[in-house]
Amino acid sequence: LKEGKQDTFHEIIKELKPYDIAVQYKCLPVKHHPLFLDWLSMEELTGLLRHLSRDAQLHILRTIDPNRSTDILEMMKNNDLAFLLSGLSKTEIDALISEMEQDEMTVIRHIMDYPPKTAGRAMTNRYIWVHTSYTVERAIKKLKSFATLATYLNYLYVIDDDKKLVGVVSYRDLLLADPFAEIEDIMSRNLIQVNVLTKQEEVAKVIGRYDYVSIPVVDADGVLLGIVTVDDVLDIVVREANEDIEMLLASGKEIDFKTKPTVATYRRLPWLILLLFIGLISGSIISRFEATLETVVALAFFMPMIAGMTGNTGTQSLAVVVRGLVSEDMDVKKMLKLLFRELLVGIMIGLICAVLIFIIAFIWQGSFVLGLVVGASLFATLIIGTLAGTVIPLILHKFNVDPAVASGPLITTINDILSLLIYFGIATMFISKLM
Amino acid sequence: LKEGKQDTFHEIIKELKPYDIAVQYKCLPVKHHPLFLDWLSMEELTGLLRHLSRDAQLHILRTIDPNRSTDILEMMKNNDLAFLLSGLSKTEIDALISEMEQDEMTVIRHIMDYPPKTAGRAMTNRYIWVHTSYTVERAIKKLKSFATLATYLNYLYVIDDDKKLVGVVSYRDLLLADPFAEIEDIMSRNLIQVNVLTKQEEVAKVIGRYDYVSIPVVDADGVLLGIVTVDDVLDIVVREANEDIEMLLASGKEIDFKTKPTVATYRRLPWLILLLFIGLISGSIISRFEATLETVVALAFFMPMIAGMTGNTGTQSLAVVVRGLVSEDMDVKKMLKLLFRELLVGIMIGLICAVLIFIIAFIWQGSFVLGLVVGASLFATLIIGTLAGTVIPLILHKFNVDPAVASGPLITTINDILSLLIYFGIATMFISKLM
Structure with missing residues (x-):
């Protein structure tokens, strides 16, 4: 397969989901890794990283072209990035994010400021907000322009003039509504939100209780900061259970099948x-x-x-x-x-x-x-x-x-x-x- | 609050989510329970049941008017129903579902036939399917007519003439597509599905890996039978972790704070x-x-x-x-x-x-x-x-x-x-x- 046939490679990779790409990557002899990474698109590479261990992520980011690694850091979901960086020293972080755009850098530094295991560390900024005064038509337009972002989400979050979260609108609501209606009139005001300092365990409890796919995270003033999605909650729940077992059985931290x-x-x-x-x-x-x-x-x-x-x-x-x-x-x-x-x-x-x-x-x-x-x-x-x-x-x-x-x-x-x-x-x- | 003011009661309840209604119900003195249940709408009652223990569910179903209880059983998600019934004997099940409509009865009996802990037991039939030949417009129309059903979902499942699952269309795809396009042309064929006999643990693994909100369940021929949603997977993951702990520590099955x-x-x-x-x-x-x-x-x-x-x-x-x-x-x-x-x-x-x-x-x-x-x-x-x-x-x-x-x-x-x-x-x- 890896005899230089770039076209066939692309065709196969395109059909695979990120997890499967990661499996392929891990099965590959190490000497083929650089070429494999070279041939992946930025999206594929970012997806691949999500499914690798932290060490493997850092290894890749250090091997590939610095320009590409900067782009990838920008494309990663904030919480994944926070997880990746949380194991590094200050100078290492600076070296990695030095090439990034100013505002992305601020966002990341900000996330790293939240205490570990709080909603702030688990949230992502890959959500779409609309203002109360938007019409349904304008909201759909915004949704379209953020199409890749929108893949995993089902809600638009509605904010007022002070950037405070005041409601949510589901894609379904948009589908069913009159295009000229104002968001304010079709949004649901009955919303469940969590504070940015809420413990992740607590966030998981709330999401579990209300059967949500994602939950908005706000600061003390009610300003929308990000969302936590259910797939991250699933990871949190599994991690918490494993930690409980580790401690209850005194079995040692984070040992899996691959630990040396x-x-x-x-x-x-x-x-x-x-x-x-x-x-x-x-x-x-x-x-x-x-x-x-x-x-x-x-x-x-x-x-x-x-x-x-x-x-x-x-x-x-x-x-x-x-x-x-x-x-x-x-x-x-x-x-x-x-x-x-x-x-x-x-x-x-x-x-x-x-x-x-x-x-x-x-x-x-x-x-x-x-x-x-x-x-x-x-x-x-x-x-x-x-x-x-x-x-x-x-x-x-x-x-x-x-x-x-x-x-x-x-x-x-x-x-x-x-x-x-x-x-x-x-x-x-x-x-x-x-x- | 409970001095007979039915109007205020309705207003308050309307603002609450099912979980919160359940909390209120549990806090209430037992003598007020019948009135509380009487005043709830069918939807609210069904939502309430989801958040109660099996014993409490059965108690309620036996206290309320038989007509209402039959309606509720019909409105419950199949997997919740299967869970509720799995603890009962054959005659008790017959007594409970005897009033139900013929086809609903068949569906339930069918679900109870799948071995415990398989995808079949966890799946729900509350999904919307469309045929490959539908236009986007017709799909949206179908979506609208199943509006309550659609609340928690993000995908329409596409089937062919043999009822085989051949693709999925997200609400987002529908929003972005030309109304006259055929579903067949906009659907994604690259789908992940699980067999009806797959173990629930396995289903949780798959959903976790691909960050999905729901996953379709098919039989050996690829015929679509139902879907498993991520909120049920969350329950499964927590249950599995608790079972592991119960067994690792030999601590006894299903003991929580309320166990006698x-x-x-x-x-x-x-x-x-x-x-x-x-x-x-x-x-x-x-x-x-x-x-x-x-x-x-x-x-x-x-x-x-x-x-x-x-x-x-x-x-x-x-x-x-x-x-x-x-x-x-x-x-x-x-x-x-x-x-x-x-x-x-x-x-x-x-x-x-x-x-x-x-x-x-x-x-x-x-x-x-x-x-x-x-x-x-x-x-x-x-x-x-x-x-x-x-x-x-x-x-x-x-x-x-x-x-x-x-x-x-x-x-x-x-x-x-x-x-x-x-x-x-x-x-x-x-x-x-x-x-």
Whole structure:
């Protein structure tokens, strides 16, 4: 295919969507890359970039002709650009955007000023606005002149003299309306908008609730700044879910199938070393009770079960809270209700499991007292584990920390330590009867 | 507000979006519910239902006038209806839809025939099709007559004489085209479609890749059956993420803030009882090595650490595989590459942690041999744990089982058992030197 047949190449590429072009590009031997890039049109190149990793994007921008790279930066959607630039130092950004037109540069610098993970970082300026005084005919004319821009959108945003967002008009409204009607009369004023500093998670919630394709972003004065589209929201939702899982399982940031072994090790290692020390804390608690353990070695048999159960009931509660916060807003009343629910759940689970383990321990080890000790410990630790898994993420949420950082490590440490203290504490109290 | 002022009520409700009506409804005391429902128009009632839980939907459908409930069922989007009905028995479904018109009934029964979690279950028939031979003018006319339907859509789907999908036309294309042009000449033939039996996860992948708002669903012959819209995909993505978390953390199905304590207990308990027995397996392995443990009680101090580390490195790998499969397609070459990567990661992590724990154990317990035993065990178990966390979900995926079921329990059991066997095995080998 790549024997210099530029015409056939163009014909094939023209039929492909950006994602497919990216797949082709990635499959190609590296030595063919420059020619492949050379032959792509600016639109195709911009589309291709969207579907590559940040490193690959930067590599391409540095290899190709500087004039072309400047044009591409200008054509990229603002939020993609912000994502690309967010990993670079100030001087690197300056070098990349130095060739750009003045106003494009200002826009980009502006976007980089919004805090990460806010609507400001996710929004794009590829939307079309019309003034309230426009007629339908004039709006359609404007729509036509921005035809490429309009591909992915369905709404025109209506602004007043102060550039404030006052309404929306869908393409459908335009189609159905009388050409001489004024936009002001056909627009819908009942609009949902988000502030530029709204968290992206929140934006995703709003878009999900109202089943929108895009949502306008305004500043504190109601001035229209950009829009967030549902395809970006889809990315946000997937990213948030992955981050939750990364943190809940302490599995390391942003590791995918293509991450290099050294990088994956580097990202996973901190968690594992943390867990190593957490394990040692448990170990040192056990060592405090060495005398008890030496007297009744059978106590060790139930250790993994008690620690494991307490850890898991805590993570169960944690998962409910963390994922619940994705779709629910929280207030004090709801928090107390949730806490009370989890307390009840903890008691019920504790009772059932305690009775079960009492019977098993009694039969297995033939000791009534050992059964009681194990059962009572499990009852207490399950209730405490459930509450810890609920209270800790709620407190973190209250202080605006992402509750998912409570994750494996924190909850597990606390629950491990508590469960071992309770277990060996109770066992030591009854040590004379256990012998 | 609810003192019988129907006019003010209508005025307020008219300004609200379905989601907000649902919020109001949920905040209302139960005794006002019937009146509230009575006063809503059919459209508002249908919108309200979308934002309630399945139980609440059924409750409403059973309380209101049978004639109204039949109308509502007819107005609901097919996929919402399929979701609502999927929890009911055959006779209950018959009772609910018995009043419906014949063809609507057939459509619903048809949707219920598709396997769960396929595109067929998620698609809606609220789309507009046009024939290739239509003129732009006629297409716009059809669009106008289906105005309410068209609110959420941006495309007309073009079919040929055999009802096969052959192209799409966006509202924008219609706006920009000459009214007398034939649809066949302005439509885009370069279309992305999915089969009716495609998994919903797959549909979400495709929509995410191509940044679409909706995607047409066809049968094996290419006949257009329905469309899946991006707002449903958003729901699917969130649901899939929650299911992954539920299974990875063994946290119980579909528990949210509103789940009753008894229900939450019932859903969480099976996992906990399973984990209880898993903990007892570990315990019985320890009991096999009772003699070793009695001789060197210090071995117990490192048990939680080794089991915890092995479990966690396994879950880390598991998380990478499970979430990676959400956005990546898998082939044998990629699998082998991933496996090799994880092997390398396991070796690196194992080496670093083993050296670290050797030093700590040596200093803490003052025994060179104990340090060696603990270090060597950790090295072996970390490699095995990493591989188990990679291989097991990949095998499950290969056999078309959702790899997330490999979850906490399965990986943890296997890793717990292996790590204790290795640890006590090595310790028993060196028992004479440990004393």
